[in-house]
Amino acid sequence: MLEARGVVAGYQRSSPVVRGVDLALEPGRALGLLGPSGCGKSTLARVMSLLHSPYQGSVTVDGKLANGFRFRAPRGLRTRIGVAFQQPRLAVDPRLRLIDVIAEPLRATGQSALVERRVPELVERTGLTEDLLRRRPHQVSDGQLQRACLGRMLVLRPAYLICDEVTAMLDASTAAFLVGAIEEYRQDTGAAVLAISHDPVLLGRWCEQVLDFPGLNARADTG
Numbered sequence: 383m384l385e386a387r388g389v390v391a392g393y394q395r396s397s398p399v400v401r402g403v404d405l406a407l408e409p410g411r412a413l414g415l416l417g418p419s420g421c422g423k424s425t426l427a428r429v430m431s432l433l434h435s436p437y438q439g440s441v442t443v444d445g446k447l448a449n450g451f452r453f454r455a456p457r458g459l460r461t462r463i464g465v466a467f468q469q470p471r472l473a474v475d476p477r478l479r480l481i482d483v484i485a486e487p488l489r490a491t492g493q494s495a496l497v498e499r500r501v502p503e504l505v506e507r508t509g510l511t512e513d514l515l516r517r518r519p520h521q522v523s524d525g526q527l528q529r530a531c532l533g534r535m536l537v538l539r540p541a542y543l544i545c546d547e548v549t550a551m552l553d554a555s556t557a558a559f560l561v562g563a564i565e566e567y568r569q570d571t572g573a574a575v576l577a578i579s580h581d582p583v584l585l586g587r588w589c590e591q592v593l594d595f596p597g598l599n600a601r602a603d604t605g
């Protein structure tokens with residue numbers, strides 16, 4: 383289970399944007415997080431991805447405390463969680479070919495020996511062609527780049543996926559493809575998905591349960 387307890391986080395200690403949120407992501411589940419733009423969903427997503435330290439509260443991964451480390455959480459915890467964001471262009475190194483975007487987490491974690499086996503498996507899931515895989519980000523569309531980010535999110539075989547508005551910039555068919563690929567991975571591996579969006583229709587179709595993000599805050603505010 384990936385769990386946030388009493389998380390207070392943001393960019394100014396005196397006015398946090400996430401205020402005492404409790405959230406539990408259970409293995410195999412697809413949980414939606416719904417809320418308007420600017421309410422703090424991405425901030426909570428970064429806290430749960432171990433990319434942003436909360437002011438208060440805890441994040442645990444499979445029962446192990448993941449925050450409170452002086453610099454960052456140990457690799458063994460961080461790699462349990464895969465993340466993809468709304469804007470792929472801000473999330474990739476513009477110098478890398480798409481095939482290397484997908485392989486990057488393996489190389490960064492000293493697992494280059496797995497590149498030859500894992501990357502071709504992921505290529506199939508992303509639906510990218512050989513030609514596209516050899517291109518760099520400026521030579522592909524946002525949707526094609528987001529497919530590479532999907533591959534990158536899955537290449538370490540994470541148990542928890544945090545998908546922050548991953549389809550918001552895409553046309554309907556690419557969006558449907560990406561959600562389908564994430565769902566296929568969930569079914570194959572028993573991974574859990576936290577899908578974040580401002581779109582109730584998307585989350586209603588995708589997730590077994592949808593939580594209202596401002597509601598999570600309000601409960602804590604009154605409690």
Ligand SMILES: Nc1ncnc2c1ncn2[C@@H]1O[C@H](COP(=O)(O)OP(=O)(O)OP(=O)(O)O)[C@@H](O)[C@H]1O
Nearest residue numbers: 393399417418419420421422423424425426547580
């Ligand atoms: N790096 C930052 N420094 C200062 N303030 C920030 C930073 N990132 C976000 N914020 C502010 O924190 C608040 C919550 O932002 P956040 O991105 O978490 O919201 P969101 O619900 O994900 O919005 P969206 O759906 O538009 O991405 C906003 O008011 C935003 O301006």
